[in-house]
Amino acid sequence: MKRTLKYIFIFITVMLLLASCANDNMNENEKIYTIHDGSTSYTVDTVNKTITDELTKDVFSYEINGNTTKIIYPDGATYWWTVTDMGGYGGWSDDYDAANHTDGDLLISLLEQETPKPDNKEEPEGPHSMFGLLFAALGLYSILKPEKAWYFSHGWRYKNAEPSDEALTAERIGGGVMIVFGIIMFLL
DSSP, rough: OOOHHHHHHHHHHHHHHHHHHHHHHOHHHEEEEEEEEEEEEEEEETTTEEETTTTTTOOEEEEEEEEEEEHHHHHEEEEEEEEEEEEEEEEEEOOOOOOTSHHHHHHHHHHHHOOOOOTTOOOOHHHHHHHHHHHHHHHHHHHOOOHHHHHTTTTSSSTTOOOOHHHHHHHHHHHHHHHHHHHHHOOO
């Protein structure tokens, strides 16, 4: 029993390491990207939350809170837009001057082109990972201890029953399928 627990612990540890690697290997191009708008190019840095106008070299900061996106200009002026089910609404600070500042709508549209829009119906990652881990662990148990796995699934129904060789083979194959299914669920 201790040996089985040791294998299950090692398997779970490896699965967790694989999941953390999958999440940390975000494509570097998704963190910083360039959008061409007419004669001007803009570089969006999602890590530092900035937009750089490549022509004027102006750097604008941005904040996204829920459905509201706020642009902060180098001189401190702000422009914001809130998305609603019916469209949206926005505004700006008193020191914002449409004639002297880059259009706030343009800067917000640059963010919307490449970044996912805020969605209040985001699905948590936890349940997929936990079910995947559970399936994979049960599959590993079925492969390592097919007699006990058979007893837990079928043998408890009968008195003094012994599994056939075919039943043990089926438990092992089922365990392999569960591991594959668990890994797929874990990585989704």
